[in-house]
Amino acid sequence: MDIIKQSDLVKPSANAKRQAAASETRLDPFSGQWSIFAPQRTERPDEFVEHRPTIKTDVACPFCRGNESETPPAVWSKHIPETARLFSADDGPADYEDWSVRVVPNKFPAVDSIDETSTAPSTRPSALFQSNAVTGGHEVIVESPRHFHSLTELDIAEIDLIFQAYRDRIRHYRNVAGVQYVSVFKNVGRTAGASLSHSHSQLIATDRIPQPVASVVENMGRHRANTGCCLRCDVVRAERKAKERVVACDETVIATCPFASQLPMLVRVTTLKHQACFEDLGDRELESVSRMVYRVITWLEQLRPGTAYNYCLHTKPPGIVDPSDSFHWYIDIFPRMSQVAGFEWGSGCMINPILPEEAAASLRKCSASRNPRRF
Amino acid sequence: MDIIKQSDLVKPSANAKRQAAASETRLDPFSGQWSIFAPQRTERPDEFVEHRPTIKTDVACPFCRGNESETPPAVWSKHIPETARLFSADDGPADYEDWSVRVVPNKFPAVDSIDETSTAPSTRPSALFQSNAVTGGHEVIVESPRHFHSLTELDIAEIDLIFQAYRDRIRHYRNVAGVQYVSVFKNVGRTAGASLSHSHSQLIATDRIPQPVASVVENMGRHRANTGCCLRCDVVRAERKAKERVVACDETVIATCPFASQLPMLVRVTTLKHQACFEDLGDRELESVSRMVYRVITWLEQLRPGTAYNYCLHTKPPGIVDPSDSFHWYIDIFPRMSQVAGFEWGSGCMINPILPEEAAASLRKCSASRNPRRF
Numbered sequence: 001m002d003i004i005k006q007s008d009l010v011k012p013s014a015n016a017k018r019q020a021a022a023s024e025t026r027l028d029p030f031s032g033q034w035s036i037f038a039p040q041r042t043e044r045p046d047e048f049v050e051h052r053p054t055i056k057t058d059v060a061c062p063f064c065r066g067n068e069s070e071t072p073p074a075v076w077s078k079h080i081p082e083t084a085r086l087f088s089a090d091d092g093p094a095d096y097e098d099w100s101v102r103v104v105p106n107k108f109p110a111v112d113s114i115d116e117t118s119t120a121p122s123t124r125p126s127a128l129f130q131s132n133a134v135t136g137g138h139e140v141i142v143e144s145p146r147h148f149h150s151l152t153e154l155d156i157a158e159i160d161l162i163f164q165a166y167r168d169r170i171r172h173y174r175n176v177a178g179v180q181y182v183s184v185f186k187n188v189g190r191t192a193g194a195s196l197s198h199s200h201s202q203l204i205a206t207d208r209i210p211q212p213v214a215s216v217v218e219n220m221g222r223h224r225a226n227t228g229c230c231l232r233c234d235v236v237r238a239e240r241k242a243k244e245r246v247v248a249c250d251e252t253v254i255a256t257c258p259f260a261s262q263l264p265m266l267v268r269v270t271t272l273k274h275q276a277c278f279e280d281l282g283d284r285e286l287e288s289v290s291r292m293v294y295r296v297i298t299w300l301e302q303l304r305p306g307t308a309y310n311y312c313l314h315t316k317p318p319g320i321v322d323p324s325d326s327f328h329w330y331i332d333i334f335p336r337m338s339q340v341a342g343f344e345w346g347s348g349c350m351i352n353p354i355l356p357e358e359a360a361a362s363l364r365k366c367s368a369s370r371n372p373r374r375f
Numbered sequence: 376m377d378i379i380k381q382s383d384l385v386k387p388s389a390n391a392k393r394q395a396a397a398s399e400t401r402l403d404p405f406s407g408q409w410s411i412f413a414p415q416r417t418e419r420p421d422e423f424v425e426h427r428p429t430i431k432t433d434v435a436c437p438f439c440r441g442n443e444s445e446t447p448p449a450v451w452s453k454h455i456p457e458t459a460r461l462f463s464a465d466d467g468p469a470d471y472e473d474w475s476v477r478v479v480p481n482k483f484p485a486v487d488s489i490d491e492t493s494t495a496p497s498t499r500p501s502a503l504f505q506s507n508a509v510t511g512g513h514e515v516i517v518e519s520p521r522h523f524h525s526l527t528e529l530d531i532a533e534i535d536l537i538f539q540a541y542r543d544r545i546r547h548y549r550n551v552a553g554v555q556y557v558s559v560f561k562n563v564g565r566t567a568g569a570s571l572s573h574s575h576s577q578l579i580a581t582d583r584i585p586q587p588v589a590s591v592v593e594n595m596g597r598h599r600a601n602t603g604c605c606l607r608c609d610v611v612r613a614e615r616k617a618k619e620r621v622v623a624c625d626e627t628v629i630a631t632c633p634f635a636s637q638l639p640m641l642v643r644v645t646t647l648k649h650q651a652c653f654e655d656l657g658d659r660e661l662e663s664v665s666r667m668v669y670r671v672i673t674w675l676e677q678l679r680p681g682t683a684y685n686y687c688l689h690t691k692p693p694g695i696v697d698p699s700d701s702f703h704w705y706i707d708i709f710p711r712m713s714q715v716a717g718f719e720w721g722s723g724c725m726i727n728p729i730l731p732e733e734a735a736a737s738l739r740k741c742s743a744s745r746n747p748r749r750f
Contacts, residue, residue, distance in 0.1 A: 034585065049429045053426065108418055127404070128610055130401065130404070135398075196422050204718050204722075339566060341569070343560050345685060347587065
């Protein structure tokens with residue numbers, strides 16, 4: 001069993017240590033939340049030795065090729081003929097040729113399908129105990145017929161296809177009557193909330209917009225009304241000027257460690273060009289995005305081998321009417337380095353021990369020292 | 376190394392399974408947040424086998440008696456002479472007689488002391504990159520001179536003393552000019568965010584009120600203005616009438632699983648009598664509270680032996696002017712049974728696989744089947 005070495009954690013530089021006596025709090029202009037930055041917290045002693053979860057070997061993976069009957073029938077699937085070359089003739093059932101990326105309804109959905117007649121408890125209108133049925137959709141994007149654990153083990157053609165699947169399935173849900181919100185996300189490793197190790201991501205669509213998402217939309221709308229500009233475009237411009245939090249940038253896409261990041265080493269990817277909806281990206285832009293996400297995860301894994309991580313894709317919620325075009329899509333990618341503890345749960349205010357400037361510098365160093373596999 | 380058995384998880388009853396096709400969303404009237412309840416999620420396969428973190432044996436525990444010099448000097452300490460009897464004469468240095476519970480400044484504080492001249496970065500007033508120094512206090516409540524891991528291993532006199540320490544230290548900070556908010560919390564086990572295993576809790580005081588806390592205060596104020604009643608008193612009355620979410624109740628204190636609980640098996644403890652501030656509780660009320668917290672943790676540990684858990688104590692923030700007396704203190708106690716995954720991080724909307732009614736029923740069963748150690 002692997003032991004997760006605490007030394008894998010990114011340590012603050014001498015510069016950060018010099019500032020170690022000082023905590024600061026920073027405002028996220030998107031969410032309106034303040035987070036506390038306390039670099040001195042990385043210096044505290046740690047008595048625990050963590051052990052990586054092991055993976056049961058006696059469980060047949062429902063996402064591997066040959067086990068397609070273990071999941072509901074696919075609602076989307078595409079095949080890259082070239083991946084067939086990766087298998088030898090006696091590599092198992094031949095239906096691997098049928099799909100490279102496959103989207104199936106989640107067998108254990110968090111929300112019921114919006115198409116079905118709801119069997120949910122009837123709405124309770126009580127002021128104290130208010131409840132409603134929640135419908136929408138919950139799908140799994142199976143990212144490869146092969147049993148890989150991280151996106152970075154996949155073929156670049158597969159990665160492109162995964163992002164095409166996201167785009168197509170969001171487009172689908174945006175046209176389903178009643179759907180107000182669509183979230184695409186990925187959990188890799190137990191610490192990140194995964195229950196299966198085969199590389200996959202998920203989509204949840206709901207008939208209501210979560211209040212924290214509505215707050216972001218509201219704050220972006222206010223900025224547009226006050227300044228005439230998109231808040232994300234303004235922040236991207238300011239980050240490119242400041243440089244210190246930029247991880248990587250190409251002609252289309254930028255990756256930064258946000259100024260008021262709630263979580264250590266969180267990286268935000270978005271397009272330089274204003275774009276409300278991820279699902280409206282063209283093929284070439286989509287390719288740039290998928291390559292940037294791949295590169296960022298490669299660097300995070302280089303800093304912290306085998307790390308658990310999540311990413312979340314935020315597109316303009318279909319239920320939002322946004323005539324001033326104030327929303328701008330983004331993806332947040334974050335390794336799971338720390339636990340949300342009592343203070344954070346109680347106050348809703350996160351304590352982040354790693355300054356985004358330090359995080360970005362570490363990631364830039366990786367980017368300079370090693371070329372990811374295929375780029 | 377112990378393996379955390381997934382079978383320790385509370386499984387939904389047949390009744391919950393019959394409703395398994397239906398997800399519902401419930402509104403927390405205090406926070407204004409909706410959570411999704413999806414009991415069917417407990418049925419999904421789980422490929423991971425988790426392993427309890429081990430504890431380094433070569434690290435001298437800074438909280439054990441004899442190691443007092445490893446921490447800053449105590450700001451509060453009290454001694455119960457009887458606990459001395461628990462040690463034999465050759466049990467180590469004799470200064471164990473000096474304290475039973477001890478409060479010390481955190482050596483690695485999340486916020487700087489409000490008394491010190493701040494060395495924090497100067498305020499940045501930029502609209503996009505706003506930051507401020509954050510000051511207040513960060514203290515550790517060392518709960519015993521002996522190396523125990525959970526509150527439930529302690530002597531009842533020590534537990535009472537811990538709650539006295541909370542009361543005294545909150546009273547202290549409420550009189551410190553500039554302090555707006557005080558949080559008392561406990562992290563037990565690595566999954567709950569602890570870095571040391573010796574039983575302890577913490578207090579963080581800050582010069583600003585976190586926005587999610589301000590929202591709760593606002594919602595409670597609105598309810599008072601609209602109805603003339605305290606929202607928590609109203610909910611407590613309704614819970615006692617409904618019965619299904621009540622875990623335990625005595626003449627002073629009630630423990631319930633909140634209707635719209637964000638986390639599985641979360642238990643909320645509060646006083647039946649309206650009381651804004653925890654620190655204004657009298658000695659006998661305080662004893663009832665500490666005993667109820669002890670009992671709840673005993674039951675949670677009975678359901679899930681060795682569980683990591685947190686609790687958070689919420690008292691009226693000192694910075695809040697509340698002439699209508701709308702706030703009412705409470706403690707939330709919650710085992711760490713699930714990871715916050717991508718959807719929850721992205722949307723801010725929690726998915727809870729265990730209905731509070733099921734959680735309360737399981738805990739009531741423990742309460743009936745076994746009398747905690749000393750009550």
